[in-house]
Amino acid sequence: MTGSPTDWIDIGALGDIPRRGSRVVKTAMGCVAVFRTGADEVFALENRCPHKGGPLSEGIVHGTSVTCPLHNWVFSLDSGQAQGADKGTVPTYPARIEAGRVLLDTTFLQARMAAE
């Protein structure tokens, strides 16, 4: 399957994601965590902490950051970079909101689906 880089896929309603929380999108290549901040922005990140693989979707969300539940590394939702003294980056993916629905960029999703 092919699609232009600006194709988006609807993965659910914004209201289905807890505010200052996250829901997970499952793909064949692992999970993507979709975060909703207190200001109702959305961000999509690989649901895997570069430290020891912890599920970032289960962390406490504050401002535009999330703290990994396993060992408290803090990541910027915008850039995926670890904050403070920790070094590491989480892949981030384009996400947006349209009419109360959360949309993710199809390009990377389809790449994940295609890889078996």
Added chain:
Amino acid sequence: MTQKLVVIGAGMASGRALEQLLDAAPDAYEVTLINAEPRGNYNRIMLSPVLSGEKTYDEIVTHDDAWYAERGVTCRFGEAVSALDRDAKTVTLAGGDTLSYDKLLFGTGSNPFMIPLPGHDLEGVIAYRDLEDTERMMALGPDNRCVVIGGGLLGLEAAAGMAARGVDVTVIHIMGHLMERQLDEAAGYLLRKALIDKGITVKCSANSKEILGENGHVKALLLDDGTELPCDLLVMAVGIRPNVQLAKDAGLAVGKGIHVDDQMITSDPDVLAVGECVEHNGAIFGLVAPLYDQAKVVAKTLLGEDATFVQKSLSTKLKVTGCDLFSAGDFADGEGREDIVFRDPARGVYKRLVLENDRVVGAVFYGDTADSNWFFGLIQSGEDISEMRDTLIFGPAYQGGAALDPMAAVAALPLDAEICGCNGVSKGDIVAAINGGATDLGAVRALTKASSSCGTCTGLVEQVLGVTLGDDFVLPAAASICGCTDLTHEDVRRMIKSRELKSMAAVWQELGWKTTCGCHVCRPALNFYLLADWPLDYLDDPQSRFINERRHANIQKDGTYSVVPRMWGGMTTPDELRAIADAAEKYNVPTVHVTGGQRIDLLGVRGEDLPAIWRDLNAAGMVSGHAYAKGLRTVKTCVGKDHCRFGTQDSTGLGIQLEKKLWGSWTPHKVKLGVSGCPRNCAEATCKDIGVICVDSGFQIGVAGAAGMDVKETERLADVTTEAEAIDMITAFMQLYRENAKYLDRPYKWVAKVGLDWVKEQVFDPETRAGLIARFELSQTIYQKDPWAEEAAKNADVYQPIADFKLEAAE
């Protein structure tokens, strides 16, 4: 040869004198300390923070019973001196006892001046001098009105303290602006504005005419212009007069105060005097710094060493939270005097320097007092400032165009700059203490006394520590909750209660949080404090809980979870075991482990399967074991007299009752109980947070044990005779812990901080205990519920992915 020293008056000056004397020569004198107030030495200056609720009385006591006992000081508190016979060298107490002395020290302090207005002796007209006065003011609340006569330092602190408690306060001041001794009119105006913002009514140029009463109690103050100000309490804070009657009657030389020479000796060579009761070279004293200097001289004189009391220039700081005010020197207008004024009314900043012959002779700062010590140094040194005249008002950071650095001002201070005015401690004294090994505020305070009196120089002392130690010193950001605030856990807990903050947004807003929504450190703490203090008003926020509490299961290193159903008191049945085994097989649970808390742990459950496994366990009658919670974990038991030949009571029965009562409650950290059927203690109750040992005569309740990283035996809280009493005592202890401890302090850490004696006081008092139990039970009406059942019923979809493309790809 040990001489007898009798001290009349246990105020701050005599306290410091005794400290200096007994530290230098513990055996030179046998000391008897007499005090008309029924207590020992305390820091009277800190009555204002006690009034406003920022401190407790216990925190301001400077010398406790142990201190006197260790030094062999005989204490006669609550007794007044009725007569002094200087020929016989005896002192007679009001009760009739007579004490003889070799040396006598007067520390009788001052009496507050009570204006002889008609009605001044009505009930409800008080001064502001001692703890009793403070407690009268603290008894008022939002339904009361109070009038304070006197807009000076003390009157304003009284007004601000009561306003902080919600009282409707009016300040009456005879002069045209407030604090006219320290402030000029412009600074007085800014101060007035700040007080009005605090809800205090201010009337200057107001003359009191009469105090009106009803049934012997004050009801209003009548002013000259006919205005009537109704009030429930009237406080006079219009000045103090040295308390000299006893000295006068005994024939000592007395003017405005008891005359003393440079060695603090009165007209009688065996009688000394110190503090507010003295007059030295025509001057009397109302601020603490010179009293401490006098105290040093008294100690030396009593030991036969040379010492001279010298009066120095003074500065004052107003101890009203939110009103930053500093004044020093002489700032009256005059011939040959010039002013430099910096004014920024929108920011509430006013700075005025008074110069004479190119020297700074006076300074008044309101709103920005950061550089006050540097300017005070210029006043004391009297150095020529003509070179820096054009940038002088901007402070030390701007002399020579240096870049603005908050620590630069402190680094630039010379070693003889005074840091702590109350105790006369210079920067050099502090640096010497630091170089001698003092590496934190507590150590500096203990060694030098800096910041141990009024406390306003604390920030400055910390900056000196920072400048001297460099990277080795961490300014106490460590003491605050996290980077979102400078406040400590204790501050925030207290204000959540006193300011009735019932939501996180209220806390962030009212307490000035630096971030928009906290962080992973403070949000869980705040969530707990709010639900503990306001169970009916605050809505628990799952997004502010750690993963384990949000998912009601313990997350493991691979992202799977452990599920632990509750086994009340460690008892189970074949049906329960079958249900657990069935669930383990159905959900392919890789590991089944028996825990130390006497129950079974299913490890490796996938997050998506949690609601389903819960439903199955619920169907078998089991509920969440809260193995993941900062809450009640387990009540470990050994079988008692139901089976065991040594059992004295039904330990398992009691354990189950306790677990049924306490489960579901959230606590500052996990709580583990144990109940053993006899002193052989097979349930290991003596290392639990709360542990019960059953004995023939009843139940021994211990608390504050530990068996994790720290190992500690429980301390005995109480012995009771019935199960009902045991359950009550333990419930009250739980609630006391919930309401007062710092988040993440286990009970043993909390009890170490507050003291077991205080805990006992609370839970032994029938009324307090009943209140604690009632509040616990109220909280349980909200929070005692099985989260598994609730989640499985209402929230199951949140455990599933929002979208699953693995399935779609397969199509």
